[in-house]
Amino acid sequence: MSQTRSSQLSEEYIQDSFHSYLKSSLTQAKVEKLLDADVLSSAEGDLMITGPALCLYFAALRCTTNPPSVPLPRSAKNTQPTELSYENCPPPFIPFLRVWASTVPSIQSLAPEHQHDLARVICGLEALSHPLPPAIAGIAADLRAVAIEISQRRSFQNRFASDLQAALDSGTTPGSQTAKKASFVPPPLYDPSPASSRTSLESRPPPSPQYATHNLPPQSPTHLSPHQSGGGSSSGFPSRSPSPTILSPNSPAIEFIRETLYASLADALERQPSLRALLKRDPPRAYFASVAYAILDVATNAVTPDGAVVGVLGQPLTLADCPPELRPFMTELAAIGQQAREMEEADNNSAMQYAQRDEEVPPSKMDRVKLMLEEGVGYAEGRREAEEGRRSVEGRAVAFTNRINALSLGLTRLRAFKERQSDVFKVLAGIGA
Incomplete structure (x- = not known):
C-alpha cells in the first residue's frame, strides 16, 4: 500500500487531481460509447453532472484500499505516491469522500456486466441487463448527488471546457475535418456585492443539467401573458404572494x-429556521x-391536476400557454409534485405502522430530502442513517433530492432568473441577518 501524508492536502491539489481523472474518465466514456463526441462538444443535457459522476465511478473501480481512498497523480516523478x-x-471535500467511499464496496461487488449497467444508468442510458439489481439505482443516485x-x-466550471476538449481530442488528428471543439462556456459569475466576498455566489453558480438553454429565444405574443382577464382565479388555489408583483399583463411565462x-x-x-441559520x-x-x-x-401545493401552475396573485399558467422551450420545466415541476405527494403518503403509512407497534418513528424520507437540500448528500446524520440501514437500497430519497436540485439548477441558470438573483439574495441576506 502506498504511503499517505498525515498533513492535510491543499484544495488546489485535489482539484488538479480530480480534473486529471475527469479528462481520462470522459475519454474512456467516449471509447466505451457511453458519451459520443456530439454530446461532449455541445455539453448539452446534464453532462456537467454525468461527467463528475463517471469520474467517481471509475475511481471506485480502481480503489484497492480499505477503508476506500483515492490514489492521486504524482506531482513529480520522484515524489512518493499519495492517496x-x-x-x-x-x-x-470530506462529505464528497464520505459518500463516494460508501459506494465503493457496492460497486466492486457488482458483476462486470452490472458495473457497465451502472455506468449506463449514470449516463441516462438504458441498462442492458434485465432485471437490474435494485442497488444500482441507489449507487447511481449517490454518485450523481455528489456530482451535482x-x-x-x-473552480470546476472554469476548467470543464478543457476537460471536454481533452476527451474530444483523444484519438483524433488535430485540424482534421472530424475534430470537434467543446462549446461549453461557464455561466455568468454572480457577485451581488463586489466589496464583500462573503456573500458571493462565486463558488456555487448553477449549471444547467437537462433542460432549456441559458438564453431562451423570444416568446411569441400568444405565449406572453399568464394572466387571465378578471380579478381572481377559479382554480381554488390561494394567492402565492400577498405583496405586489413586478409582473405585468404582458409578462413572459418565464x-x-x-x-x-x-x-x-x-x-x-419562515417554515425552516435552519435555512435562516444556513444563511449566516x-x-x-x-x-x-x-x-x-x-x-x-x-410543485406540491400550486400545480393543478392538469399540470397548470397557480402562481402569484392566484393566476394560473397552463401548459398550453407555456412556450415550447419552457414546457419541460413545467412538466418536471408537475412530476416532482406528484412524486412528493406519493412519498408523503408512504411516509404517513410507515409512521402509522411504527405507531401501531409502539416503536419510535424514524425520520421520514421527506425529512431526509429536506436535510439533503440544505446540507448536501454527505451530511453526517444522513450517512449514519444509511449505515444503520434506514434508507432504501434504491436510494429513493437521494434520487428525489437530485431531481429537485436538477430542476433548480436548470431554472436558475436562465437569464430571467439571473436578472433577479441579486435582488432576491439581498432580501434573503436581510432575513438571515
Whole structure:
C-alpha cells in the first residue's frame, strides 16, 4: 500500500487531481460509447453532472484500499505516491469522500456486466441487463448527488471546457475535418456585492443539467401573458404572494414561473429556521437550498391536476400557454409534485405502522430530502442513517433530492432568473441577518 501524508492536502491539489481523472474518465466514456463526441462538444443535457459522476465511478473501480481512498497523480516523478483519505482530505471535500467511499464496496461487488449497467444508468442510458439489481439505482443516485455539488463549484466550471476538449481530442488528428471543439462556456459569475466576498455566489453558480438553454429565444405574443382577464382565479388555489408583483399583463411565462418560485422563498425561510441559520454560515448554499425548497413547495401545493401552475396573485399558467422551450420545466415541476405527494403518503403509512407497534418513528424520507437540500448528500446524520440501514437500497430519497436540485439548477441558470438573483439574495441576506 502506498504511503499517505498525515498533513492535510491543499484544495488546489485535489482539484488538479480530480480534473486529471475527469479528462481520462470522459475519454474512456467516449471509447466505451457511453458519451459520443456530439454530446461532449455541445455539453448539452446534464453532462456537467454525468461527467463528475463517471469520474467517481471509475475511481471506485480502481480503489484497492480499505477503508476506500483515492490514489492521486504524482506531482513529480520522484515524489512518493499519495492517496486521498479522511486523514488528509481538505474539510470542504470530506462529505464528497464520505459518500463516494460508501459506494465503493457496492460497486466492486457488482458483476462486470452490472458495473457497465451502472455506468449506463449514470449516463441516462438504458441498462442492458434485465432485471437490474435494485442497488444500482441507489449507487447511481449517490454518485450523481455528489456530482451535482461538484458541478456547482466555480473552480470546476472554469476548467470543464478543457476537460471536454481533452476527451474530444483523444484519438483524433488535430485540424482534421472530424475534430470537434467543446462549446461549453461557464455561466455568468454572480457577485451581488463586489466589496464583500462573503456573500458571493462565486463558488456555487448553477449549471444547467437537462433542460432549456441559458438564453431562451423570444416568446411569441400568444405565449406572453399568464394572466387571465378578471380579478381572481377559479382554480381554488390561494394567492402565492400577498405583496405586489413586478409582473405585468404582458409578462413572459418565464417571468411568471420565476416570480411564483421567488414568492415562496420567504415562506420557506419562515417554515425552516435552519435555512435562516444556513444563511449566516453559507449564504450561497442557503440561496440554492431556498430555491429548491420553493420548487418543492410550488410543485406540491400550486400545480393543478392538469399540470397548470397557480402562481402569484392566484393566476394560473397552463401548459398550453407555456412556450415550447419552457414546457419541460413545467412538466418536471408537475412530476416532482406528484412524486412528493406519493412519498408523503408512504411516509404517513410507515409512521402509522411504527405507531401501531409502539416503536419510535424514524425520520421520514421527506425529512431526509429536506436535510439533503440544505446540507448536501454527505451530511453526517444522513450517512449514519444509511449505515444503520434506514434508507432504501434504491436510494429513493437521494434520487428525489437530485431531481429537485436538477430542476433548480436548470431554472436558475436562465437569464430571467439571473436578472433577479441579486435582488432576491439581498432580501434573503436581510432575513438571515
